[in-house]
Amino acid sequence: MVLRERDVRIxxxxxxxxxxxIGGTLAKGGADVWLIDPFQAHVDAINxxxxxxxxxxxxxxxxxxAATGVADVDxxxxxxxVLVKSYHTRAAIRAAAPIIxxxxxxxxxxxxxxxxDILAEEVGRSRVMAGKTYVGGVLLGPGHVxxxxxxxxxxxxxxxxxxxxxxxxxxxxxxxxxxxxxxSDNIMGTMWDKLFINVAGGGLTAITGLTYGGLYALxxxxxxxxxxxxxxIAVAQAAGIAIRIADPRIAWNMASAGxxxxxxxxxxxxxxxxxxxxxxxxxxxxxxxxxxLGMPTPVNSTIVACVKGIEFARTDYPGKx
Numbered sequence: 001m002v003l004r005e006r007d008v009r010i011x012x013x014x015x016x017x018x019x020x021x022i023g024g025t026l027a028k029g030g031a032d033v034w035l036i037d038p039f040q041a042h043v044d045a046i047n048x049x050x051x052x053x054x055x056x057x058x059x060x061x062x063x064x065x066a067a068t069g070v071a072d073v074d075x076x077x078x079x080x081x082v083l084v085k086s087y088h089t090r091a092a093i094r095a096a097a098p099i100i101x102x103x104x105x106x107x108x109x110x111x112x113x114x115x116x117d118i119l120a121e122e123v124g125r126s127r128v129m130a131g132k133t134y135v136g137g138v139l140l141g142p143g144h145v146x147x148x149x150x151x152x153x154x155x156x157x158x159x160x161x162x163x164x165x166x167x168x169x170x171x172x173x174x175x176x177x178x179x180x181x182x183x184s185d186n187i188m189g190t191m192w193d194k195l196f197i198n199v200a201g202g203g204l205t206a207i208t209g210l211t212y213g214g215l216y217a218l219x220x221x222x223x224x225x226x227x228x229x230x231x232x233i234a235v236a237q238a239a240g241i242a243i244r245i246a247d248p249r250i251a252w253n254m255a256s257a258g259x260x261x262x263x264x265x266x267x268x269x270x271x272x273x274x275x276x277x278x279x280x281x282x283x284x285x286x287x288x289x290x291x292x293l294g295m296p297t298p299v300n301s302t303i304v305a306c307v308k309g310i311e312f313a314r315t316d317y318p319g320k321x
Contacts, residue, residue, distance in 0.1 A: 008173045011036060012075040013096050014084035015066065021137030021147040022081070022109070022154075027064035029177025034073050035066040036096075038050040043068050045143025046224050054140065055147040069095070076101030079170060082108045082119065084268075086278040089115050100127075100293040105166055107156065109133050111198050111266070112281030112287075113191060116159060129167060130187045131156035135179065142229045153180050157187030180189060189242040196232050198282045200225050200255035203303035206267040206277060207310065213261030225252055228299045233288045238293050271310060279307040 010026060012019040015035035020042075027033040035051075037043060043066040050061035067073065077099045080233035084092040093106065101125060108115040119128045132155050146150055156171060174181035184190050204225055208320055213220055225233040229248035234243050236243050245251050256263075270277045280316065283300040290297035 008032065008078045009075070010034070010079045010081060010173075011070070011096070011099055013070075013080055013082050013092050014088075015042070015072055016083070017137035017139040018109070018133075018135065019081070019083040020145045021053070021149065022083075022133065022135055024053050024062045024064055024145065025147065025149050025179055026063045026174065026177045027051070028053070028060065029179075031173060031177050033064050035064060036068070036070055036073070036075070037066065038068050039142070040068055041142040042066070042139075045141075049143060052144040053147045054145065055149060065234070070099045073099050075099075077104055080104060080106045080259065082106065082115065083110060086112055086115060086281040087276060088109055089118045090122065093119055096162065098160070099309065104293040105129055105170070107131050107170075110278075110280055110281070111152070111194070113195055113285035114281050120159075125159065129156060129158055129170075130191060132187075132190050137213075149178065151180070153182060154186070155182050155184050155190045155273060157184035157190070159187065161185045161187070186242050189244065192232070192236045192241050192243050193245045193251075195285060196229050196243075196248070196251035197255045199228050199232050199286065200252050200299070202265050202267040203228070203279060203283045203300075203307050205265045206279070207303065207306045208270050209268065209272075211261060211268075212256050212259055212265075216256055222252065228283065228303060230288075231290070231297045231300050235286055235290045235295055235297065236292060238295060239289060259263060267307070271307075274314065276311060277307055279304055283307075 010033045011034040012023045015023060015034050015037035022036050023033045046066040050063050053060050053062060106119050106123050106127050109131045116128055116130050135152040138146040140146055158167055162247055163185055167183055171181045171183050199216055204221055226248045229251050233246060267277045283303045286300040287297050287304055
């Protein structure tokens with residue numbers, strides 16, 4: 001049986017650059033999509049003029065419904081995709097409770113590790129699926145996104161590794177709408193592989209303020225990045241995670257593949273915009289897993305400390321000059 005796209009109602013909790021890119025592409029392909037985001041101007045622009053997607057120099061306008069909260073959603077969702085900043089995950093899924101029905105699947109496509117545990121605590125582990133995506137997006141303005149979808153893989157899977165009917169239905173819907181999606185019977189391994197790529201540049205660019213052009217030009221930073229990735233690989237292997245990336249240089253090369261020299265990591269963008277970073281879910285995940293296993297992770301621990309120090313420097317604290 002061929003599954004139709006409209007068999008699945010999909011609500012994105014967090015519709016910034018990435019949520020809008022994926023949600024807009026699904027809507028363009030015929031899926032029933034709602035974009036939920038607190039950015040009022042973004043929501044208003046989408047509802048008034050459609051979501052404008054710019055990819056490879058071609059712009060299109062997609063009719064998709066947006067709202068600042070779930071109260072406006074008609075009924076429950078079949079799939080809730082969480083794409084908020086990591087530190088907002090718990091609050092976001094609690095706010096989404098009215099659209100979570102008995103058969104609703106909740107899935108994170110966020111960077112880093114630990115989100116699935118938070119979601120499971122809030123809605124029950126049996127409802128939760130995991131995923132990682134290499135799709136990219138940049139918010140150009142309210143209702144306007146530069147999308148990077150073509151050829152970019154998304155991988156989803158059940159936490160227990162089963163290839164369930166619900167996972168297949170979601171993958172079929174994504175593929176039918178133009179999001180290249182594969183099922184994984186080892187989604188934890190997939191998540192760790194993606195984590196290594198985030199570890200390659202996230203914290204170091206946040207600390208130094210460098211774009212990828214600078215990061216990849218300075219050998220001492222390359223060596224530090226490789227050391228941080230190596231710690232992550234060692235921790236994953238000790239935890240019995242079946243990873244594909246066992247050479248840190250592979251993750252280092254993948255991190256910059258196809259990206260311009262002026263590319264800024266999300267962690268750097270967060271600091272430059274005055275926001276908090278997701279360092280606890282990226283480098284911090286390596287540190288936390290290492291601590292559970294009794295393994296030291298000095299490079300990632302230092303990166304976490306430095307990023308948190310930069311965040312703290314923006315606050316008022318005793319003795320601040």
